[in-house]
Amino acid sequence: DKEKSAANDAFPNKKDLESASDYQENAEVGTAGFLIQLENKRAIKVFGKSTLIGLGLIFFAGFCFSLFSPAFNLATNDQWNTMKKVVPHLVVYTAFFYFSVSCFVLAVILNIVFLFHPILNLPKSSFKAYLADWQGRQWALLAGLLCGFRNGRQFMGGQAAGYAAANAVQES
Numbered sequence: 082d083k084e085k086s087a088a089n090d091a092f093p094n095k096k097d098l099e100s101a102s103d104y105q106e107n108a109e110v111g112t113a114g115f116l117i118q119l120e121n122k123r124a125i126k127v128f129g130k131s132t133l134i135g136l137g138l139i140f141f142a143g144f145c146f147s148l149f150s151p152a153f154n155l156a157t158n159d160q161w162n163t164m165k166k167v168v169p170h171l172v173v174y175t176a177f178f179y180f181s182v183s184c185f186v187l188a189v190i191l192n193i194v195f196l197f198h199p200i201l202n203l204p205k206s207s208f209k210a211y212l213a214d215w216q217g218r219q220w221a222l223l224a225g226l227l228c229g230f231r232n233g234r235q236f237m238g239g240q241a242a243g244y245a246a247a248n249a250v251q252e253s
Contacts, residue, residue, distance in 0.1 A: 153180070153236060154244040173240045177233050 108114030155161065157171050164170070171179075196206050231251070238247035 150235075150239070150244050150248045154239065157236075157240065173236045177236050180232070181229060 108118055153176060156176050157173055159170055192211075196208070196211055199205060235247050235251050238250065241247075
């Protein structure tokens with residue numbers, strides 16, 4: 082009730098600022114009205130967008146993710162004998178270091194690009210606004226650290242028991 086009264090005080094004309102529609106009471110979770118209210122709160126709208134673009138992104142991400150473990154396996158074990166005999170194989174820790182550094186660099190580059198050239202006609206932002214907005218970012222950082230820790234453990238398990246077994250244990 083405090084949130085509802087705060088919303089009424091902040092928006093006395095009862096208009097939803099994003100969709101410019103009349104402010105509605107909270108709909109019951111799981112109903113169509115709830116999904117419409119949720120869509121109106123999102124920064125990136127999905128209603129009216131191309132389904133093919135979404136499916137294309139999903140399939141591309143799935144394709145990249147499916148190559149992740151086999152590529153790491155090839156980088157550390159070289160089953161196809163593509164390297165010369167005198168060249169030592171990558172150790173799992175070295176490969177994980179290169180993997181982590183490349184992910185960090187790519188994340189910084191993509192964040193800067195999407196900050197100044199956002200997708201789906203969203204408004205541009207600035208470094209100042211990005212650094213000032215910490216709403217939920219601590220959870221994203223924690224999730225990234227946990228995911229990196231999990232990846233490192235999966236790679237070590239792959240070295241010990243084989244990458245297929247380590248991947249099966251990770252997915253369960």
